[in-house]
Amino acid sequence: MSNFQVIPALQKDKQKKRVVGYARVSTADEHQDSSYRLQIQELEDSITQNPRFEFIGIFKDRKSGRNTKDRQEFNTMISLAMSGEIDVIVTKSITRFGRNLLETISLVRELKIHNVEVIFQKEGIATSDPSIEMILNVLAMHAEEESKNISDNTNWSFQRKMRRGGNFTVALYGYNINGETWTIDKKKAEIVRLIFDMYIKGFTYSKILEKLYELKVASPRGNKVWVQSALENILRNEKYAGHMALGKTYTINGVQVVSNKIDVANNTIFNHHEPIVDPKVFDKASRIRTSRTKIKGADYIPQSERNSPFHHFVYSTENQKHLFYVVEKPKGKYEIPTLYCYNNQKKNRVMITVNNLFVLLNDALGKLSLESHKLSSTITSLINTKLALLEHSASMNDLTTKVSLINAKGRLPSFIKLVRNYSIKSTIEEFKRYVRVVEMKDKYTYVIRLSLAANNAIDTLLLESKLNMKIGSSIQEATFYIFV
Numbered sequence: 001m002s003n004f005q006v007i008p009a010l011q012k013d014k015q016k017k018r019v020v021g022y023a024r025v026s027t028a029d030e031h032q033d034s035s036y037r038l039q040i041q042e043l044e045d046s047i048t049q050n051p052r053f054e055f056i057g058i059f060k061d062r063k064s065g066r067n068t069k070d071r072q073e074f075n076t077m078i079s080l081a082m083s084g085e086i087d088v089i090v091t092k093s094i095t096r097f098g099r100n101l102l103e104t105i106s107l108v109r110e111l112k113i114h115n116v117e118v119i120f121q122k123e124g125i126a127t128s129d130p131s132i133e134m135i136l137n138v139l140a141m142h143a144e145e146e147s148k149n150i151s152d153n154t155n156w157s158f159q160r161k162m163r164r165g166g167n168f169t170v171a172l173y174g175y176n177i178n179g180e181t182w183t184i185d186k187k188k189a190e191i192v193r194l195i196f197d198m199y200i201k202g203f204t205y206s207k208i209l210e211k212l213y214e215l216k217v218a219s220p221r222g223n224k225v226w227v228q229s230a231l232e233n234i235l236r237n238e239k240y241a242g243h244m245a246l247g248k249t250y251t252i253n254g255v256q257v258v259s260n261k262i263d264v265a266n267n268t269i270f271n272h273h274e275p276i277v278d279p280k281v282f283d284k285a286s287r288i289r290t291s292r293t294k295i296k297g298a299d300y301i302p303q304s305e306r307n308s309p310f311h312h313f314v315y316s317t318e319n320q321k322h323l324f325y326v327v328e329k330p331k332g333k334y335e336i337p338t339l340y341c342y343n344n345q346k347k348n349r350v351m352i353t354v355n356n357l358f359v360l361l362n363d364a365l366g367k368l369s370l371e372s373h374k375l376s377s378t379i380t381s382l383i384n385t386k387l388a389l390l391e392h393s394a395s396m397n398d399l400t401t402k403v404s405l406i407n408a409k410g411r412l413p414s415f416i417k418l419v420r421n422y423s424i425k426s427t428i429e430e431f432k433r434y435v436r437v438v439e440m441k442d443k444y445t446y447v448i449r450l451s452l453a454a455n456n457a458i459d460t461l462l463l464e465s466k467l468n469m470k471i472g473s474s475i476q477e478a479t480f481y482i483f484v
Contacts (some may be wrong), residue, residue, distance in 0.1 A: 016054040017087040017117075019047050020396075022077060024061045024096050036062065039092055046121065047090055056086065057396040078107065079403045081116040086399075093122035105137065172239060173220040174276050182273035189276045191217055195234055196277050196285050205231055213346055225344060235289060241282035242275030243268050309428045310339055314357065314438045316350040319343040323350065323440070350440060354428075356469050357438070361431050362424050363467045364448050364480050369422035371463065376416045379452070379484055382460050383409050404457035415452050443471055446480040458484045 021043030025036045040058050047055045059073040080086050089111075091097045097104060097118065108118060108127050118127045125135055170177060174188040191212070198208050205228045212219075212226050219226040238245050245268045275282075308325035315322050323339035330336065340351035368375075383405050390402045418433060425431055432451065439447040449456065463482040468475050 016052060018056055018085065019050075019053040019088040019090060020056045020077060020080075020086055021047055021058040022060075022074065022089055022091040022097065023058060024071070024074070036060075039096070042121075043090055043092070053088065056399070059396075076400055076403070078111075079407075080399050081111055082114050083403050083406055084114070085402060086116060088117045088119060090119045090121065092120075094120050105133065108132065169239065169244075172237075173234065174240065175273075184274060184276060192234060192240055192276050195231060196240075196281055199231075199235055199285055200281065200288060210346065225346060235285055238268065238282065239273070240276045241279040242273055243270050243279070244272035245269075309432075310354075312437070313428065313432070313435075314339050314352065314440055316341050316440050318440075318442065319348060319350055323352070325354075350443075352440065352443070356471070358426065358431075359469055360446060360467065360478070360480060361435060361438070361448070364463075364465070364482055365419070365422050365431075365434055366424070367465055368463055368482055369419050372416060372420040375419065375462070376412065378462070379412060379416075379458070380409070382458055382484070383412075386458065401455070401457050404454045408453035408457065411452060415450075444476065444478045446478065448480055448482045450482065450484045452484055456483075460484055 021040070023036065023039040023043055025039075040060060043058055044055065047053050059077040061071040061073050077086070077089065081089065094104065097107075097120065111118060112127055120126070123135075125132065129135065174185055174192045176183045176185055195208060195212075198211065203211070208231055209226050209228065213224070216224075217226075218224065219230055221230075234240065310323070310325040312322045319341050321341045321343070323341045326338055326340065328336045328338050337354035338351055339354065339357065340349060342349055387402065387405055390398045390405075393399070393402075422434075434451060436449050436451040436454070439449065441447065450462075452458070460483065461481055462484050464479070466477055466479050469478050470476075471478070
């Protein structure tokens, strides 16, 4: 009889898969809040109850599903997955992941190449299924057609109700609305008329805002300080003239946007309710607004193109706001391009001229280029150290930082070359290749954050220096710090 005893090998537990959930509602409509919260809870429960899964977190978006361009958390999740930080993505259904058929299939294929599985709960399928492409193709086409039919039916019923005199507006500053009944709020109506009157008399938005603050008039949201968008919403809303415009949105490349063309006769119900301002006054204000704006007709212009090139480039840490671009004209004799902002109380004006900003950036980047010979090794060491610290972390914030660091490491050689060959620049577009944001501590102190890494992922001081600038009527010393 054999003396040998067979001892079965110990089976090592399979490593748990790193799993995230993805939730989305089509719009930020408050009526979908419960659906949104339910999605998140169901996703978290299904992941945490699976012993093979390590729950990382839930990515959440409240955007249109027609494309993924503006879905920030979705894009972050995909970047993490492509970087090998996520093994499985769980989502409620194909319509929650993406409604664009070609984009959905392309993403699934790319994720499969990176060994990332996507599980669609409602359809009961996973991308690990060998027949997934055929299934996904059929289901996605059906989902897109169904979504289109629902949208068409909703629009049809909406317009039908409106044509019969029905009402979908539930709240509007200056009115008390109860179902189909509109009653004018006398006190607020006087404010609306005052806004139209000042605008027609040539008051700028800033002057109107100052006047409302002086009069201690609460904004439509109940705040002490009005914002410009609130004024614009009043001045362009035909309901104040007693009319109701239909079809104020239209679609470009599958994305619904607001149209500026609301005065088409066959698209408007005139005398729908009692007006607050005379229709002639409203029309006059509309003509003035059209003459002042560069956005005319029904053409859609993306918000990014409406902003100045300086948009979100200089930030005041005192006021906790980004500076706006304006061309000042002292006594009407000459022009001074300037960036400025106030605090929430419309006080503490922080400003820097564009000329001083360019002097600052040219001096800072010029000095940084002189140090370019050692920048590569310094930044590489910083990135590697931070990646090592994050190696075993599975939190969503740390995973996002890790992706930013990995991306920065890949861009580093070309960025160093850019810095090494630096020469004097004269446009904001040129500076944006090097700098992500300038933080203005006060008029003598600045933090310049380089564009290499997003969201302060590295956040380390590279250079500190001083320079002389014309501040006010004299030359004074300023200090800047360059962070990567």
